[in-house]
Amino acid sequence: MTETLKAETGVFPTQNASKYLQQLCKHFAHKVEVDYDAETGKAALPPGPAELHATDSDLTVRITGEDDAALKVARYIIDSHLARFAFRENFETMDWQAV
Numbered sequence: 001m002t003e004t005l006k007a008e009t010g011v012f013p014t015q016n017a018s019k020y021l022q023q024l025c026k027h028f029a030h031k032v033e034v035d036y037d038a039e040t041g042k043a044a045l046p047p048g049p050a051e052l053h054a055t056d057s058d059l060t061v062r063i064t065g066e067d068d069a070a071l072k073v074a075r076y077i078i079d080s081h082l083a084r085f086a087f088r089e090n091f092e093t094m095d096w097q098a099v
Helices: 017-028 067-086
Strands: 004-012 034-036 039-047 048-054 058-066 094-099
Touching: 004 067, 017 034, 017 039, 017 048, 017 058, 017 067, 048 067, 058 067
Parallel strands: none
Antiparallel strands: 004 058, 004 094, 034 039, 039 048, 048 058
16 A cells, blocks of 8 residues: 655745755754755655755745644744744745645
């Protein structure tokens, strides 16, 4: 039986996307497996894997989880960390959409 993961994508319009991607991945690396460069990243978050992508104008994060509760936790992990890293931009939450 194949398990289907739910997914959501969040977008944060910012010219500092690469900086935040790298900050997130460096921070997550203290607790989970990560792989990243200046434009892409993957983090094995407890609720499910997250994929990050930075452009000159946006940070996009795709989160996955077994159910809505897992997605809620993953959203919180990403949003709460970005709120600390992007406080100069008055970041509150990504614009999350179901995939």
